[in-house]
Amino acid sequence: MNLTFPFRNWAYNSLLKFYKVGFMARFSKAEMNIKEWADEDFDVQFYQDRIPSFENELIQIIDTTTQETIDYYFKTLAEDLNYAKQLLKEDYLLEQIHEYNKEKLEKFNELVETKTEEYFKSSNRQKAHLEQYEETIHPFFGTSSMFSSGAKTVQKTNYNFYCIEDKLEYIDPKIIDDYLPFLKEQFELLKDVSNKYGFLWQDGKIKSKAGDVINLxxxxxxxxxxxxxxxxxxxxxxxxxxxxxxxxxxxxxxxxxxxxxxxxxxxxxxxxxxxxxxxxxxxxxxxxxxxxxxxxxxxxxxxxxxxxxxxxxxxxxxxxxxxxxxxxxxxxxxxxxxxxxxxxxxxxxxxxxxxxxxxxxxxxxxxxxxxxxxxxxxxxxxxxxxxx
Known part of the structure; x- marks a missing residue:
């Protein structure tokens, strides 16, 4: 059986997007209150807007299709919900954040090394950090004067170093305190609609109306x-x-x-x-x-x-x-x-x-x-x- 339920798929796949570390990174960068951020985020609004459409689709499946299609719909919906529920754990989210931070740190270190090497290749940056060198000082005209009378040579240390302006992309694990309740709330939106009809189906109270006069x-x-x-x-x-x-x-x-x-x-x-x-x-x-x-x-x-x-x-x-x-x-x-x-x-x-x-x-x-x-x-x- 190869059936497609567009609004259920939209709602479910939109929910799974919130589980991904890239979405958590977006929230982390926003530096906003989780509610304010969710109210402004397009993907959150897209998901929430699909929930009423998902319910309408579910009702239409019940009222207009065969029992085989109804059973298939609810069985696969239950599988989807169980999968989403299994992932709804702090450890799962923290593991993703840890791997994300580790990967970003490795890439950041590579970037620093590359940019530092390029920086010190310039002609005025030949001396290494902390390298000792001599410099001639004139008492009246300062360093490297063309007048040599009274000049003296001093020993100096080069404190030349490179400051990189790029910032490490990092997700503070503390965002879980705000993010996990938000994620649970989005999961509940899908689950509540599903359970509203799923329990009735489970109890054998939802039967196909195909062939009957439809009176919605x-x-x-x-x-x-x-x-x-x-x-x-x-x-x-x-x-x-x-x-x-x-x-x-x-x-x-x-x-x-x-x-x-x-x-x-x-x-x-x-x-x-x-x-x-x-x-x-x-x-x-x-x-x-x-x-x-x-x-x-x-x-x-x-x-x-x-x-x-x-x-x-x-x-x-x-x-x-x-x-x-x-x-x-x-x-x-x-x-x-x-x-x-x-x-x-x-x-x-x-x-x-x-x-x-x-x-x-x-x-x-x-x-x-x-x-x-x-x-x-x-x-x-x-x-x-x-x-x-």
């Missing part, structure tokens, strides 16, 4: 996992669970990651089976509503009169936020921002849920939220309805 669920992509949780709660209190029965909720981590997914799905749309996907943005992102075949981009309308100005939490009415603040004032940050724009002074208040309290605020809503608290979430179910 719509996928609703949100920015964060808290968005997914709150939408599920809203469906419960607003009696919309039936709507979510035909919807698969996923999250991408940020609006920028939703943008990347939109780009992938619209610019490199490889899917042969139409599956509706809705990319749902928070109200503050200002992304335009767009349609591309069965792909939809939608932004939640902002409610200007509500207290929270950013995120899905903008949907909660003033009364809900006030009750939440009575419970815990740390839930919400109130910031006064001032400045000038085109010479005109301004001052405004920014009100957002504290990033470290988002989960706690969500949990409070899960326990205490009712119909009145979640009533504005109706707009999300309207968006789903409008794309049918």
């Amino acid at each position: 669920k719509t996928i609703l992509f949100c920015e964060g996992d808290i968005d997914v949780t709150l939408i599920q709660k809203a469906a419960e209190v607003l009696n919309k669970n039936q709507v979510l029965e035909n919807i698969e909720l996923r999250y991408r981590g940020s609006c920028n990651n939703l943008d990347k997914l939109w780009s992938i799905l619209t610019d490199n749309n490889w899917e042969t089976v139409p599956q509706k996907k809705i990319l749902l943005y928070d109200c503050d992102t200002n992304r335009p509503d767009e349609d591309f075949g069965h792909i939809y981009r939608r932004t939640i309308p902002k409610i200007e009169t509500n207290i929270i100005q950013r995120g899905i939490e903008n949907l909660f009415p003033k009364e809900t936020i006030e009750k939440a603040l009575e419970h815990k004032k740390e839930f919400v940050d109130f910031k006064i921002i001032s400045g000038t724009e085109r010479g005109i002074s301004y001052e405004k208040t920014e009100t957002i849920v504290n990033k470290n309290e988002k989960r706690n605020f969500c949990n409070w809503l899960l326990e205490n939220g009712g119909i009145e608290d979640f009533k504005h979430f109706q707009v999300i179910f309207d968006i789903i309805k409008q794309t049918e």
